[in-house]
Amino acid sequence: MRLIIEESEKKLNQNEFFEFQKYFSKKNPDEFRDFYLENNGGYLPETSHPSPLLFSGFISIKYGKIPIEKTYQDLIDDFPELKDMVPFAEDEGGNCFLLSLRDKDYGKIYIWLMDEKKLTFVCESFGEFINKLS
Structure with missing residues (x-):
């Protein structure tokens, strides 16, 4: 099932994504790249159902x-x-x-709980995360 995203920002081209990857020591997984080349951020359509994972938006x-x-720089400055x-x-x-790009858990998805300053495992991959939202 394909995930419908609303209110994405300006579409990225390959060069812009390549520039983005320079912020990190490793290449982003293909499924992450493909998603962002299709949807540059955005939200799930509003429904009457509660959002899976209490998801707000990309x-x-x-x-x-x-x-x-900017979000990344702010996070690593503090943590x-x-x-x-x-x-x-x-x-x-x-x-x-x-999304982890670290050697020990490359590709796994976590949530950073700001109040607790705690990293909590969510799922094994970006694709699995997208499936949970579908």
Whole structure:
């Protein structure tokens, strides 16, 4: 099932995504790249059902008020242990969903619980995360 996203920012081209990847020590997984080349941030359509994972929306790359690059820099300034964790989405409480690019858990998805300053495992991959939202 394909995920419908609304209110995406300006569409990225390959060069813009390539520039984005320079923020990190490793290449982003293909499923993440493909998603962001199709949808640069945005929200799920409003429904009468509660949002899975208390999901709020995807953070955009390069464009928008606070893109991933800015969110990432702010996170690692305050929490250096989150280096090489891509903050790609938020939940309704303002917590960040993170994609790990670290050797020990590459590709896994976590949520950074801001109040508890705690990293919590969500799922095995970006594709699995998208499936949970579908």
